[in-house]
Amino acid sequence: MAELKQTQLHQAHVDAGAKMVDFGGWEMPMQYPTGIIAEHLYTRHGCSIFDVSHMGRLIIRGPERVGFLQHVMTGNVQALKLNQAQYSIIPNEQGGAIDDAYVYRFEEDYFSVVVNAANTDTVWEHFSEKIKDFDAVMENVTPLWAAIAVQGPESKNILQRIVGSVQLTEPMRNELNTLTVPSLDNMVMRIAKTGYTGEPIGYEVYVKSEYARKLWDRLIEEGARPAGLGARDTTRLEAGMPLHGHELGQDEEGKEIPIFAIPLAKFAVSFAEQKGAYIGRGQLEKQQQAFLRIHNRDFSDCAALPRRIMPITLLGRGVMRAGCPVLKDGKKVGYVSSGTMVPYYVSEGKGLSTKITEQINRRSIGFCYIDSTILTDERVQVDIRGKMVDAVIPEFHMKNDAPPYTRVILYRQKEDEPAEKTIPGQDAAYKLIGDTLSNHIWRQEECINLIPSEMSASKAVRMLEIADPSFRYAEHRKVASFYDEEIFYYQGTEFIGRVEELLMEEMKRYLGCREVETRVISGQMSNTCVFSALVDFKNRLNRKREPRRLGYVLNNHIIKGGHLSAQPMGALKDYIAVDPVTERKAVVNFPVCAEDPYRIDVEETKKIIDEYKPELIIFGKSMVIYREPVKEISQFVREMGYDTNIMYDMAHVLGLIGDHFQKPFEDGADLVTGSTHKTFFGPQRGIIGGNWKETDLKYELWETIQSRAFPGSTSNHHLGTQLALLMAVYEMNAYKDKYQKNVIASAKSFAQSLNREGLRVEGDPALGFTQTHQVIVNVGYGTGPEVAQRLEDNNLICNYQATPVEEGFTASGALRLGVAEMTRFGFTEKEFDELAGLMAACILKGKNVKDEVIKLRSKFTDMKYCFDDSRMSKALEDLGVRLGL
The missing domain is CATH 3.30.1360.120 (Probable tRNA modification gtpase trme; domain 1)
Known part of the structure; x- marks a missing residue:
């Protein structure tokens, strides 16, 4: 030997x-x-x-x-x-x-x-x-x-x-x-x-x-x-990892196991043109075609892929080993390629409340090489030394999409769950009203809300939101035959038409731009409209061919704080091309500074722009503590002569546009999108702003954006919230200077107080840790969800958040805090300092601070930065009477 x-x-x-x-x-x-x-x-x-x-x-x-x-x-x-x-x-x-x-x-x-x-x-x-x-x-x-x-x-x-x-x-x-x-x-x-x-x-x-x-x-x-x-x-x-000699190589009869028999083949095999006639390509293409047919449950031709490697789980007692026959209705349909008994810790609870206990159990699992006609969830039998043991083909044995832990997936037969006992209609309605009141009191009077993406609206905004327009339609669009006049498709729309005109003018004044689209009903829809319009504009000169998708897009990666809607998995998904060389979505990400991953590295970004020449650059984050370098990048793009559209998704910081934070159009943005209910004062809607003149070539792109809003995205554009948004813009234009100044000052003060209390605050201390309404507190890898729940139990509402070096939300090691809503309820630097002490006591010492939180919040229930004089009070009282309030 x-x-x-x-x-x-x-x-x-x-x-x-x-x-x-x-x-x-x-x-x-x-x-x-x-x-x-x-x-x-x-x-x-x-x-x-x-x-x-x-x-x-x-x-x-x-x-x-x-x-x-x-x-x-x-x-x-x-x-x-x-x-x-x-x-x-x-x-x-x-x-x-x-x-x-x-x-x-x-x-x-x-x-x-x-x-x-x-x-x-x-x-x-x-x-x-x-x-x-x-x-x-x-x-x-x-x-x-x-x-x-x-x-x-x-x-x-x-x-x-x-x-x-x-x-x-x-x-x-x-x-x-x-x-x-x-x-x-x-x-x-x-x-x-x-x-x-x-x-x-x-x-x-x-x-x-x-x-x-x-x-x-x-x-x-x-x-x-x-x-x-x-x-x-x-x-x-x-x-679910294959092993050569078991799931790869030759089967029990000495025949080649096709590569597409293993689930990982769809990731491991490329048919890119640049690969040429590589070894086995012809056979693999046949296997892939068979795989696609089988996936669509077309079993008419499985010659290239007669069997597949599938997971298998025993339902009865026993341990299956490699070579055990697998039978269906008494007929052999394959064999176990790998099998053993595997231990696991028993879990309790659901979702994020799932707890992994110390109790240990075992299960018999494996892979089998079985006929391609056998589907997931089908029952089979395994011959274990002559004993037939019931088994099933599960979808998988385990998932790892909730880091830092793997999650054992036990096979559970899908059965009809007994229906819950229903409450008679009137009693249910009464209970709903009671529950709603309790929740309203808890959130509005007893909790301190620090979620950066939320904002309570003023009384005027809330009352307008439920007025008559909430129940109406007002579809309209420009018609060339009438010199681009807006033509409404419904009667009774004179009032809401006037409201929309006023809203656009007020929004233009606030954003500092020439054009505004107000019919989009969310920030995500705003982005979707822009992406759709960009694709349509790109293909405007040839409508007889399959539309080309967007070329390279430069954005903030979601792990680095980028918006979901700007990701290939989000609203961008259906509009972005696949690079034929890399076979990946044509998206590249802003590089970040090694010493501060919350900040974009401008010089490295310029290199990426030179290399990829992106058609669209998307600034903006959901985890944002600094200004985005719009000015530096837009100047570079213009100097280099690149035909690049620059968009700033200001969802989180729309309410901070101005002297105290950032003026996007002065910085060089072509488009601004955003949500009107985060730092802004409005109900939950979206907005798109553009700055092209009618004589500009790309004004046609703006017109396309309008058509993507209607009829491209909406029919009823939620007239009640649009009416309420007009009031919110009036409030913002009246109070923005004082509000924005106080929000940013409060955020910096809050961050510094948290830091003094011993919490690890992310960001540059020289800048007060933040330039926005957000404060990021690092509480330890993977502990974010637990800490956020502990804070909620103490009436402190915030987000758990993955930092730029963590794998995902379930592995979050940070809290994302926002000061905008509580600033609007009257919190000053003094109250945020007191709040920092309460949070530190809860987070670092495990202290129950609920009573102290309720006491602090009870002093701040009246909304600030809104019209509250006697004339407004009388007007709202009269409106309330007519609304039946």
């Missing part, structure tokens, strides 16, 4: 008492004395470290390195930017997999390819033959670099303590970074946000071999625990 190879960490495993086994010619730890179950569970709720140094690590260099990898891999390597990774598959001519692999781009001039240990020699031979046709070279650096997988919800914290204050990687999956670690003799660490366990928080770390043991021991000192091959297999099963 050949001598087994050993990794750089072999002695560490022996020292720890690991059970060592032969794995693909390597002597590897199967488990440690704690056992596989403990190792699996600690991965899910702590941090496990896995020695993956046995995996093959190949370096591809040379002028034609991209062309070579495009030929031998299914992924589109051209889509990889510096410090990005990509899951891919190494295909053969039959459309089967030689192996799956990860491609990393840590440096500009080479790629790293990581393959399975048992297949390293096979892949090396395959690549060696194919690389002869390319001006590229390959090097096996497996002995030179060690690899450690650091996986689990605590992995980020543990690694952060080792590397110091520098950011590990960007928080998205498949991001990379190269760090120097002073605490470990200036060791160079290549770190990837990847892994095989399915953890939403997990990394794979590469260091030179001589540093391997030192890093391994330091990870353990910081709280990580070693885990072996057994836990690696159970975690990858839960996560």
Whole structure:
């Protein structure tokens, strides 16, 4: 027998008492004395470290390195930017997999390819033959670099303590970074946000071999625990990760398993034009077509994909293993490709209130290779040593979309739930009124509202909102035959037509622009109208072809605080093109300053504009503490002569337009959109402002925006809230200078008070931590939802918020606080200082401050910055009588 190879960490495993086994010619730890179950569970709720140094690590260099990898891999390597990774598959001519692999781009001039240990020699031979046709070279650096997988919800914290204050990687999956670690003799660490366990928080770390043991021991000192091959297999099963020799390679009959049999194929396989006729492309295209038919439940031709890899869960008792037959109605339809018993912690509760208990349970799960006609949720049977055990094909075993924890998904049969007992109509109506009154009193008189996206309206605005126009229609548009006069499609609209004209004029005065569209009923709809109009304007000269979508758009990434509506997943989704080279949505993000991720890096932004020449630049954030650099970027765009539209989504800061914050059109914005109910005084609506003259070429774009508002987006544009918005604009134009000055002063004072109380306030202290109405308080990674709920229990209402280095809302480590509403109720710097003390006592000391909060709020229930003289009071009283109030 050949001598087994050993990794750089072999002695560490022996020292720890690991059970060592032969794995693909390597002597590897199967488990440690704690056992596989403990190792699996600690991965899910702590941090496990896995020695993956046995995996093959190949370096591809040379002028034609991209062309070579495009030929031998299914992924589109051209889509990889510096410090990005990509899951891919190494295909053969039959459309089967030689192996799956990860491609990393840590440096500009080479790629790293990581393959399975048992297949390293096979892949090396395959690549060696194919690389002869390319001006590229390959090097096996497996002995030179060690690899450690650091996986689990605590992995980020543990690694952060080792590397110091520098950011590990960007928080998205498949991001990379190269760090120097002073605490470990200036060791160079290549770190990837990847892994095989399915953890939403997990990394794979590469260091030179001589540093391997030192890093391994330091990870353990910081709280990580070693885990072996057994836990690696159970975690990858839960996560839905395929394993070569089981879900990839050859089936039990020695036939090739088609690559599209595995669910990850739709992400791993590219048919981009620039990939050319790569190995197996023809077969993969046939598989994809079969996959699409099967997905649409067309089973007329499954020849290219007769079976698929699907998850499977036992409903009865037993443990299924690889090779167990799977039957449907007594007929064999496939077999188990991987199977085992997996432990999990039992959860209680629903949604964000879900609690992971210490109770441990187990379930028998796996993968099966079964006929493509078998669908999700179908019942099957597994033959376990002659015993037929009921099973089901679930959609998945686990989800990781709520970091920092994975979430076990137990199969539950969908059954009709018993209907709740209904209350008779009049009693239900009476209860509804009572509940509404209780909620109104609680929110308006007993709670301190710090949600930055909310604003209570004045009495005048609220009363106008329910007046007669609330029940009416007033569709209208300009008609060229009548010299562009607005023609209304309904009678009885003279009053509301006059209101709309006044509203537009007042809004133009407030925004400082030439044109305003007021019919949009939300900020999101405002953005949708603009995106739709931009596409229509782009295609205006040729209506006989499929419309072209928007080219590159530059925006704030949602993790960096950007608006959802400006993301490819939001309102932008249906209007943005796909870059044929990268096969991704044509969106690039503003770079942020390394020392302050809340601030856009202007000089780096200019480089991105030069490279991508975006058709649209979208400023604006939902987590905004600084002015946006509209002036600097607009000047650059104009100087360079780029035909770029500049839009500022001012949803959160619409009520701060002016001398104390920012004047967007003076700064160079072409368009401003926003919500009228955040820092602005209005009801919940949207607004679009434009600044083109009628003689400008792009005035036609403005006319298109108007047509996208009506008839493109709305029929009834909610006349009651539009009437109320006019009153809100009157209030804003009358009081904005004093209101805006006090809001920004209060925010700065509040931030400084919170900081003095010992809370960690984000932002630049030299600027008072903020230039807007928002204050960001860092309460600790992943603790935001719990802290926000604790504050709500004390009548302090705020948002939990992910910081720019966190993975998502469920991993939030910050609170987003806004001072606008309470400033309008009369809070000054004095009250915000008192509030900071109450919040610190609740957050840092766990003190119950509810009674003190109610007492403080009870003094501030009258709205400020609105018309409240005797004449207005009499007018509202008369209106109230007519409204039946």
